[in-house]
Amino acid sequence: MSTKPLSLTERRKAATQLDIARAAAGLFTERGPDRTTAEDIAERAGVALRTFYRYFRSKQDAVAPLLAHGADRRRALLAESEPGAGLTDALERAVEESLSASDAHTTEGLRQMRALLRAAVADPALRAVWYRVNQESEEKLAPVLARLAGPDADPLAVRLTAAAATGAIRVALEAWAATDADVTGPGSPAELAVRCLRELRGGMRLLAD
Template sequence: MSTQQPLSLTERRKAATQLDIARAAAELFAEHGPDGTTAEAIAQRAGVALRTFYRYFRSKQDAVAPLLSSGAERWRSLLATADPAAPLAETLERAVTEALAVRDEEGAEQLDRTRGLLRAGASDSALRAVWYRVNQDSEERLVPVLARLAGPDADPLEVRLAAAAATDAIRVALETWSGTDAPTTGPGSPGALAVRCLRELTGGMRLLGH
């Protein structure tokens, strides 16, 4: 089981403010594009002072990082509480499917915001850099989670490769989906694509029983 400590009230408030700013940034990027959006406009939309914006984020593109990383955080949370006795390949697929599942309107909106940000990133190198950084951070955070599931005798190199492949599976799935008009559920959805990518990328890994 995970030993992560619950967030304090101050930390929860900080996270909520960051998410408010991130949503405001995503909305303005969708309306005006990154080039047509300023940090001042994002702060105003989020209802915070400009100094508060810069307390949390270095740039307007950096402000969307909490939105882009939220799916990975859900996935790691699911894996952190998974049963180590279960086959790791099945655990990974189940967690991917659950993390990208759309169960309500809010979930669909979140995926649509991600699609809009990834599309905007095609012409904004700073926004792409945020997306790559979010994925790198996710991969690094995933290593100890998978190490727990794989057990103490697992080869550290194989654990690291599994974390890289799993992270890339979701990244490629979301990037592929964002370039289409496919729905958030069913064939062609992020969840379906992520499972396909995961199987392709991990098909030869001994750690996953292949």
């Protein structure tokens, strides 16, 4: 599925948002959200405070791009599949690849996510951002699944599959974050997410190949 390339301005905006998100995640890990201010995040990211508030409403909201990064990558990978190629296998491949710590960048991103999910347990505002990111991911996943499932697919089944798959990945990431399992191997995000998806197969029409 082809998508319109981002303009230079859009790429710069996305890069700035991700820089701010990484700065926020680092400070939350070091100090905790309660002892981190928007000013601290802006200073570490090397941007003006007004720039911070141009993109984000709160300090907790600043980590949304980081929390959404894996889901964005999964959708991009899934969108490369062709209709009729096997939705279950395509979804599993996209999930496994997006959560596999195949390089230093992905490994660091997963570790930052673990720290944020642990912090979210005691921070309702941060937890709300995580839930919002998952809701938005579900909404963006549905049209990708609809294209792959074909024009005859039941819209309700597509929507339910998007919700279930998103929920399964969320549960897997939260379960992993609560343990000391590594980013690879048994108990890793990729392993748990694929396991959760497979648990859904029996009851989901689109995934029951």
